[in-house]
Amino acid sequence: MGNTDLPPDDNYTWRKYGQKEILGSKYPRAYYRCTHQKMYNCPAKKQVQRLDNDFYTFEVTYIGQHTCTMSSTAPSIPQPPPLLHDQMVMTQAMVSQPALPPTSSSTTSSSIVPSGSWLSMEFSLGSGSGGRGSGGAGSSSGGGPATGSRYGRDVQYSVVADMADVMFNSGSSSSNSMDFIFPCAEDKWEAPGSGDKKH
DNA sequence: CAAATTTGACCAGT
DNA sequence: ACTGGTCAAATTTG
Numbered sequence: 001m002g003n004t005d006l007p008p009d010d011n012y013t014w015r016k017y018g019q020k021e022i023l024g025s026k027y028p029r030a031y032y033r034c035t036h037q038k039m040y041n042c043p044a045k046k047q048v049q050r051l052d053n054d055f056y057t058f059e060v061t062y063i064g065q066h067t068c069t070m071s072s073t074a075p076s077i078p079q080p081p082p083l084l085h086d087q088m089v090m091t092q093a094m095v096s097q098p099a100l101p102p103t104s105s106s107t108t109s110s111s112i113v114p115s116g117s118w119l120s121m122e123f124s125l126g127s128g129s130g131g132r133g134s135g136g137a138g139s140s141s142g143g144g145p146a147t148g149s150r151y152g153r154d155v156q157y158s159v160v161a162d163m164a165d166v167m168f169n170s171g172s173s174s175s176n177s178m179d180f181i182f183p184c185a186e187d188k189w190e191a192p193g194s195g196d197k198k199h
Numbered sequence: 200c201a202a203a204t205t206t207g208a209c210c211a212g213t
Numbered sequence: 214a215c216t217g218g219t220c221a222a223a224t225t226t227g
Contacts, residue, residue, distance in 0.1 A: 015202090015203065015204085016203080017204095017218095017219070017220075018206095018218070018219060018220080019205080019206080020216090020218070020219095022217075023215085023216065023217090029217090029218095031218070031219075033219095035202090035203080200227100201226100202225100202226085203224100203225085203226075203227090204223100204224080204225070204226085205222100205223080205224070206221105206222090206223085206224095207220105207221090207223105208219105208220090208221085208222100209218100209220080209221095210219080210220090211216105212215105212216090212217085212218095213214100213215085213216085213217100
């Protein structure tokens with residue numbers, strides 16, 4: 001079938017630990033967790049759900065951070081357990097092109113690129129404001145939002161810095177790991193001066 | 200053989 | 214009561 005493979009797994013491997021159908025979505029949602037890191041208490045979790053509107057658009061929701069990024073090896077990391085309400089949730093929408101027909105099999109290969117483009121990503125904090133609707137994928141392309149009943153939330157740009165602060169606030173770590181996770185996100189987060197929004 | 204994946208059931212929260 | 218989420222067991226693949 002299509003390709004259920006995302007470009008680089010972010011840098012970490014994920015082990016699927018469940019799948020459930022979501023009301024309102026035509027496709028089930030897959031729950032992923034760290035493969036080897038769960039053993040270390042890595043709270044990093046990932047959710048993958050394909051939008052019912054765009055079969056090629058994958059909504060990846062990242063919850064928690066990777067604690068295995070550091071030295072790991074030992075779960076003796078100073079990471080308090082209290083983390084059940086104010087977690088960060090970033091959702092990335094990836095769209096792959098439907099191109100990938102049966103045409104031959106290998107050999108063809110012509111695309112080194114991972115047939116996939118990250119359209120937009122939205123991050124939301126537990127106590128912030130939902131973020132959906134950036135001039136990116138939120139508005140579907142060509143099609144109409146149709147069922148867009150969910151997601152319809154406020155469109156407010158929280159403080160990115162805040163997020164980073166919260167993210168690494170309770171720990172030590174530096175504060176650049178985010179770059180590692182979202183290398184090409186800096187630009188997309190804040191619009192270059194222009195209010196998108198609806199007229 | 201080990202690891203990863205699958206499906207179902209159970210649990211918790213709303 | 215329903216939905217959503219997680220865990221557990223069984224199975225499959227490498």
